[in-house]
Amino acid sequence: MKLQSFPCFLSALVILSCSGSPTQNKIVQNNSENKNAPKEKPASTYSDTLKINSSSAVFYYPDSLQLEKIKSLTGARVYEGSMHEYFFLRRNAHFVIKKNMPQLKIIEAKNVRYLLFINADKSENCIDLDKKNDPYGLFLFDMKTTPQLADMANIDTELGFYFSK
Numbered sequence: 001m002k003l004q005s006f007p008c009f010l011s012a013l014v015i016l017s018c019s020g021s022p023t024q025n026k027i028v029q030n031n032s033e034n035k036n037a038p039k040e041k042p043a044s045t046y047s048d049t050l051k052i053n054s055s056s057a058v059f060y061y062p063d064s065l066q067l068e069k070i071k072s073l074t075g076a077r078v079y080e081g082s083m084h085e086y087f088f089l090r091r092n093a094h095f096v097i098k099k100n101m102p103q104l105k106i107i108e109a110k111n112v113r114y115l116l117f118i119n120a121d122k123s124e125n126c127i128d129l130d131k132k133n134d135p136y137g138l139f140l141f142d143m144k145t146t147p148q149l150a151d152m153a154n155i156d157t158e159l160g161f162y163f164s165k
Helices: 002-018 022-035 064-074 076-100 152-163
Strands: 049-052 056-060 105-109 114-118 124-128 137-141 148-150
Touching (some): 049 056, 056 076, 076 105, 076 152, 114 137, 148 152
Parallel strands (some): 049 114
Antiparallel strands (some): 114 124, 137 148
């Protein structure tokens, strides 16, 4: 008798787990929100250039008008979630850099559009921040090689890989 009731139980379980799936509804809703997200970051309202001529970790930020444009393009909920994520990524990256490489200069690049990195041999690398789709980011620079856009979520390994070259 127990063996005969097992298929009924299994069928009921499958039917209950498939009907009214809120997870599926959330996925569809999130996909429709992401379709409206901008493909490119809005242009900076500044055209200034920041010169970097020392080994550094350069954090870049959007200006206030860029932030307003991003918020209007993405919607308040997506915007708030992104800003929350960026806040903690930046905070953690600052902490890791200060702990593991206290000699590395930390530069906050605000209200600039271009970063001009000057190598020890006087060669230059200019980066247009309008071409970077993330409103916030981090460049590592050792004055010997090309500056590298670092993944702030993996800053522990990024520091070691870039500065050990």
